[in-house]
Amino acid sequence: MKTYTNKIVLLQGAFDILNWGHVKAFERAKTLGGTLIIALNTDELLRDYKKREPVIPWQQKKEILESIRWVDKVIPAPDFSPLSLLKEYDVDVYLLTKEWEETKAEEIAYMLAKGGEVNFSPRFEGVICTSEIKRRLLAEAKNQEFLDKENEFKNKYAFDAGKPTPPVGGRKFTWD
Numbered sequence: 001m002k003t004y005t006n007k008i009v010l011l012q013g014a015f016d017i018l019n020w021g022h023v024k025a026f027e028r029a030k031t032l033g034g035t036l037i038i039a040l041n042t043d044e045l046l047r048d049y050k051k052r053e054p055v056i057p058w059q060q061k062k063e064i065l066e067s068i069r070w071v072d073k074v075i076p077a078p079d080f081s082p083l084s085l086l087k088e089y090d091v092d093v094y095l096l097t098k099e100w101e102e103t104k105a106e107e108i109a110y111m112l113a114k115g116g117e118v119n120f121s122p123r124f125e126g127v128i129c130t131s132e133i134k135r136r137l138l139a140e141a142k143n144q145e146f147l148d149k150e151n152e153f154k155n156k157y158a159f160d161a162g163k164p165t166p167p168v169g170g171r172k173f174t175w176d
Contacts, residue, residue, distance in 0.1 A: 007093050011036065
């Protein structure tokens with residue numbers, strides 16, 4: 001493992017469905033310091049925030065993250081404010097995405113006041129995130145629901161090809 005500096009970098013997240021964007025963020029984070037600490041949101045925090053069960057339990061995600069070459073340490077993040085973690089681990093670089101800038105104002109102010117760095121990781125184009133996967137699964141479920149209803153209708157009104165079609169509303173229909 002190549003050490004870039006002696007700085008400690010902290011990145012917090014759920015990483016519930018690990019994707020290419022996460023891995024690129026870890027790689028980039030490692031270039032900002034010598035030690036990369038991942039503050040992994042706990043299952044309880046994920047349930048509260050995303051209103052669903054985690055896809056992968058915390059302990060398993062921890063082991064997956066620890067196997068990534070750029071990650072040095074994985075610690076639990078029991079809440080959305082990593083302020084106590086920034087202090088406890090004497091973090092030099094706090095990495096987050098731009099969308100969290102307003103929400104993490106206290107943490108950013110702390111880092112800047114102590115002479116630390118705040119670095120914003122870009123979103124990577126073409127990355128399928130959890131919300132996109134959720135949208136796709138919902139669309140797939142709705143499509144399946146439609147197909148099920150269509151099959152139910154066909155089965156309900158199925159007929160033998162050799163027999164006449166039953167009358168419907170006074171007219172006869174045939175299936176093509």
